[in-house]
Amino acid sequence: MAYENIIVEIKGRVGVVTLNRPNALNALNRALIGELSQAVVELQNNDAVGCLLITGSDKAFAAGADIKEMADKSFIDAYLGNFAADWHAPTKTRKPVVAAVAGFALGGGCELAMMCDLIIAADTAKFGQPEIKLGVIPGIGGTQRLTRAVGKAKAMDLVLTGRMMDAAEAERSNLVARVVPAAQLMDEAMKVADTIANMSLPSVLAAKEAVDAAFESSLAEGVRFERRIFHALFATEDQKEGMKAFVEKRKPQWKNK
Numbered sequence: 001m002a003y004e005n006i007i008v009e010i011k012g013r014v015g016v017v018t019l020n021r022p023n024a025l026n027a028l029n030r031a032l033i034g035e036l037s038q039a040v041v042e043l044q045n046n047d048a049v050g051c052l053l054i055t056g057s058d059k060a061f062a063a064g065a066d067i068k069e070m071a072d073k074s075f076i077d078a079y080l081g082n083f084a085a086d087w088h089a090p091t092k093t094r095k096p097v098v099a100a101v102a103g104f105a106l107g108g109g110c111e112l113a114m115m116c117d118l119i120i121a122a123d124t125a126k127f128g129q130p131e132i133k134l135g136v137i138p139g140i141g142g143t144q145r146l147t148r149a150v151g152k153a154k155a156m157d158l159v160l161t162g163r164m165m166d167a168a169e170a171e172r173s174n175l176v177a178r179v180v181p182a183a184q185l186m187d188e189a190m191k192v193a194d195t196i197a198n199m200s201l202p203s204v205l206a207a208k209e210a211v212d213a214a215f216e217s218s219l220a221e222g223v224r225f226e227r228r229i230f231h232a233l234f235a236t237e238d239q240k241e242g243m244k245a246f247v248e249k250r251k252p253q254w255k256n257k
C-alpha cells in the first residue's frame, strides 16, 4: 500500500514507521491513523519483522489528534461514530513496539507512545495531556495508561493542568525507559528494537504477553499465568537451541519455533 502520512521501512528485522505530517507536527488525523493501522497489520503479518519501531520528527512525535479535523464534531457525531475507538494501532500487534520520541508527544501523541511497549525519549521530548485546555479530556487511553505508568499524583497533575513534562521528568516518573541525546535517538532506539527483533520470536511474544498480564490480573494470577507460559516455552525448538548454545559457548541460531 502507498502511504502519504507515514513512511514504512524494513531495516533488518525491524519494521520502522515514521509519522510524516511535518506541517502539522504529526497531528493525528483519520488518514494518518488509517495508514498507521494498516502498516501495523502489514508488519504483524510479515515474518521477516520481529519488532516494530514508531517514531516522528525531531520537532514532534505527534502533537495530538488533529484539532482542526475534530473541532466541529457534535456529541452525536462522536458518540454514534464511536470517535477514536479504532485509534489504538500499536496494540493491534503481538510483536513488541518501541516508540522513539523526540519533541512534542502531546494528547493523542502521548497516548500513542504509551500504547507502545517501551518508550525511548530524546532529551528534547516533551510529554503531556493538554486536552483539558481544549475543554475535553484524553480520549485514547491517556487517563488509564498514564496513571498506570506514573501513578495517580503525577497523572492528576498532568491531566488536570495540561502542563508538559520534559524527558528527565518523564524518566524519573517511569513513563520512559531511557533518555538519550537527541542526535542519538534513532541509533539507540534501533539498537533496542534490533536486539528484541533478533531474539527467539516465541519467547519475545510470551514475554510481552506475560508483562502485559501484570496490568490486568492479581499478583497470584499473573505469576500463575507467567509460569504456564514459561512451561510452554520448553516445547519450543528455540528453548533447546538457546540453552544448548549457552552450554556450547556460541550464539544461538533461532528458528522462531
Ligand SMILES: CC(C)=CC(=O)SCCNC(=O)CCNC(=O)[C@H](O)C(C)(C)COP(=O)(O)OP(=O)(O)OC[C@H]1O[C@@H](n2cnc3c(N)ncnc32)[C@H](O)[C@@H]1OP(=O)(O)O
Pocket (backbone or CB within 6 Å): 023, 024, 025, 027, 028, 063, 064, 065, 066, 067, 068, 084, 104, 106, 107, 108, 109, 111, 130, 131, 134, 138, 139, 140
Ligand atoms: C487523541 C484525542 C482524542 C485528543 C487530542 O489529542 S487533543 C490535541 C492535544 N494536543 C494539543 O492540544 C497540542 C496542540 N498544539 C500545540 O499546542 C502547539 O502546536 C505546540 C505547543 C505543540 C507547538 O507550538 P509551536 O508554536 O511550536 O507550533 P505551532 O505553530 O502551534 O504548530 C505548527 C503547525 O502545526 C499545527 N498543529 C499543531 N498541533 C496540532 C494539532 N493537535 N492539531 C492540528 N494542527 C496542529 C498548528 O496549527 C500549525 O499549523 P498552521 O501554521 O497551519 O496553523
